[in-house]
Amino acid sequence: MTGKPHLLVVATGMRLFREYLLRSIAPQYRLHMFLHSEPTWEKEYLDDWTVLETTLVAETLVAAAVELHGTDPIDGVLCWDEARILQTAHVAEALGLPGGDVAMINRCRDKHLTRSALAEHGVPQPQSVLVNSVDEALTTAGEIGYPIILKPRALAASLGVIKVQDAAELRDSWAFAHDTTVPEAPHYDVNVLVEEFADGYEISIDSAIFHGQVTPFCLARKEIGYPPYAEEIGHLVDATDPLLADDQLQQVLVDAHKAIAFTDGITHTEIMMTAYGPKIIEINARIGGDLIPYLGLQATGVDPGLAAAAVACGRQPALDPDRTLVGGVRFFYVDENDTVLDSVSFDPIDAPGIxxxxxxxxxxxxTSPPPAGTLWGRIAYATTVTDSIAESRVGLDAAERALRWTGHPQEPVS
Structure with a gap:
């Protein structure tokens, strides 16, 4: 037994997108992981692990955690998988650990509850109405005014989100928003939001919340593609982004967390910067995806994994930057639906900061491009670390030109 805090991690996600977190955390914490199958690449970072029949059922996780806690006390519980954050909150609640407020996490997981809490406290956001049918959606859209956004109640990564210009488009798009799901998503009887379209540019902010104090540590500017869908095709993190000194933005961020009574943990908040000021799009009770926190680590030196582990264990996180660089990522797709890949590679690149x-x-x-492909349709990505936004864009453009792929249409099923 060492003096390191004992941290329980629930699942992990794809190696390419989450290993950097474990790599940072493991030297300073004893990690025990709950998984639904034997670990592979994760083993080098783990002190121990437990294979469960499922990691999606709160009762299963709680029973296993209570048993583990009885023999080797757990200091904190951590999860960065959207499908499991609510179940993980049940574990923290059962053990009396930070983040153990199930209602708090559910106010993030359920976008309708988020909207209701923000509205009650007057936090700037798009108008939002939960609807049960296409007829209700048409009536609501007429009251709000087109264009509007259709959005599923509890998905992530912009899945099922679409901009609609008029009633005809709404009828055509209803099934996309209503029926889009993933195997591990929660089910609601009423699951579609009709929202006011907030015009502007979108950012995300990863923050550490410790005893109610909100400290942002990674601000990313999104690159959105494939309209009218809201596919996130890239992100840029600038350690000297002027928005970091925007008092109005900071106040909206603090007010939003106060409105949902978020006291301890990590959040990934998406915000539309409009001509009327910042408006909250959503608040996720986890660290950001799409390598955004990794870009922040490279750009600022603030370690997102260690920040998440610290607040999970009730410790003050270290959030002081030690560099001022720019991190960028861009994701790449095929051109046509149902493309069978023959080859994918990058040519050698001579460009800044690859x-x-x-x-x-x-x-x-x-694979397919969005909307059929979404984040699972990506065939490759590139990241850059440079001194400026301009250099980062040059590097990402060069990577896009260097990508080589060939493919052929999928044979029709007879």
């Missing part, structure tokens, strides 16, 4: 060139799919796999 950090990673990563192929995500192998020959023989079938």
């Amino acid at each position: 950090d990673q060139l990563v192929v995500l799919m192998e020959p023989g796999q079938t």
Whole structure:
């Protein structure tokens, strides 16, 4: 037994997108992981692990955690998987640990509850109405005014989100918002939001919340593609972004967390910067995805994994930057639906700040661009670490030109 805090981690996610977190945390914490199958690459970071029949059922996680806690006391519980954050809150609640407020986490997980709490406290946000049918959606959209956004109640990564210009488009788009799901998503009888369209540019802010104090540590500017869908095709994190000194933005961020009574943990808040000021789009009770926190680590030196582990264990996180760089990521897709890949690779690149060139799919796999492909349709990505936004864009553009892929249409099923 060492003096390191004992941290329980629930699941982990894809290695390419989450290993950097474990790599940071493992030297300073004893990590025990709950998984639904034997760990592979995770083993080098773990003190121990437990394989469960499922990591999606709160009662299963709680029973296993209570048993573990009885033999080796747990100091904190951590999860960065959207499908499991609510179940993890039940574990923290059962053990009396930070983040153990199930209602608090659910106010983030359920976007309708988020909207209701923000509205009650007057936090700037788009108008939002929960609707049960296409007829209700048409009536609500007429009252709000087009264009509007259709959004599922509890998905992530912009899945099922679409901008609608008029009543005809709404009828055509209803099934996309209503029926889009993932296997691990929660089910609601009423699951679609009709929202006012907030015009502007979108950012995200990862924050550490410790005893109610909100401290942002990573601000990213989103690159959105494939309209009218809201596919996130890239992000840029600038350690000297002027928005970091925007008092109005900071106040809205603090007010939003106060409105949902978020006291301890990590959040990923998405905000639209409009001509009328910042408006909250959503608050996620976890660290950001799409390598955004990794870009922040490279750009600022603030370690997101260690920040998340610290607040999970009731400790003050270390959030002082030690560099001022820019991190960027861009994701790449095929051109046509149901493309069977023959090859995917990058040519050698001579460009500023190339950090990673990563192929995500192998020959023989079938993929599509958004909206059918979404984040699972990506065939590759590139990251850069540079001195400026301009240099980062040059590097990402060069990576896009260097990407080489070939494919053929999938054979129709007879």
